Amino acid sequence: MAQAPYRCIECNSEAYELHRDYRNGILKITICDSCQKPVDKYIEYDPVIILIDAILCKIQAFRHIIFNTKINIHWRLCVFCLLCEAYLRWSQLQGSEQSSDPADIIRYTKEWDFYGMFGLAALELGVYMGGVLAFLWLVRGFLKSSPELPMLLKALLLSSYGKLLLIPAVIWEHDYSPLCFSLIKLFVLTSNSQAIRVILNCSRRLSLLAVFVGLMFETCAPVACQRLQSSMPDFLLFQ
Numbered sequence: 001m002a003q004a005p006y007r008c009i010e011c012n013s014e015a016y017e018l019h020r021d022y023r024n025g026i027l028k029i030t031i032c033d034s035c036q037k038p039v040d041k042y043i044e045y046d047p048v049i050i051l052i053d054a055i056l057c058k059i060q061a062f063r064h065i066i067f068n069t070k071i072n073i074h075w076r077l078c079v080f081c082l083l084c085e086a087y088l089r090w091s092q093l094q095g096s097e098q099s100s101d102p103a104d105i106i107r108y109t110k111e112w113d114f115y116g117m118f119g120l121a122a123l124e125l126g127v128y129m130g131g132v133l134a135f136l137w138l139v140r141g142f143l144k145s146s147p148e149l150p151m152l153l154k155a156l157l158l159s160s161y162g163k164l165l166l167i168p169a170v171i172w173e174h175d176y177s178p179l180c181f182s183l184i185k186l187f188v189l190t191s192n193s194q195a196i197r198v199i200l201n202c203s204r205r206l207s208l209l210a211v212f213v214g215l216m217f218e219t220c221a222p223v224a225c226q227r228l229q230s231s232m233p234d235f236l237l238f239q
């Protein structure tokens with residue numbers, strides 16, 4: 001039998017349809033055989049309500065978005081989030097430099113700083129993902145379902161949408177900005193944990209542990225970069 005294309009958002013059982021069309025404009029939402037609840041109540045909901053439930057990290061909303069929709073913007077979202085992160089780091093770097101020299105070479109160097117920050121953000125994301133995937137690969141024997149790499153990557157990238165909040169946090173800069181950045185980070189990690197839980201149908205503890213391991217890997221990346229930079233010859237560096 002062909003693999004079911006949908007999932008019940010309540011019990012994670014597979015489903016072959018979300019609704020049935022009885023013609024003459026009569027549509028009936030499908031009821032799950034396992035839990036006797038609607039397979040996906042969100043197909044009737046306004047996207048704003050789905051977004052609010054996703055922000056509240058409701059597992060049903062995550063299942064709806066990941067399994068029952070054809071959203072395919074995760075790579076574009078990833079690039080945009082990296083740009084947001086690069087802009088944040090770049091603006092903090094500019095804020096720490098007191099030079100007011102208008103020479104072109106300075107602007108040129110600052111532009112390269114932005115590319116450098118983008119590369120660093122991409123590297124940290126790659127290391128974070130690598131850490132999460134390595135941990136899940138190690139504990140694969142304890143998982144109810146084997147991790148599907150494309151689905152897992154898609155879920156992790158989509159659930160990192162919270163990084164978009166960095167832009168307003170940078171634009172409306174105030175004394176509590178560092179606290180805002182920490183809260184945004186916490187929100188992204190919580191969403192990532194929920195996405196892992198949805199994909200693997202595992203316990204909350206395991207998904208939190210996977211995110212924690214990824215975070216540990218990510219924290220080590222800048223230290224490794226600094227050591228690499230210090231070991232590079234001067235003529236290879238821009239500054």
Ligand SMILES: [Zn+2]
Binds near residue numbers: 009010035036
């Ligand atoms: Zn169900």
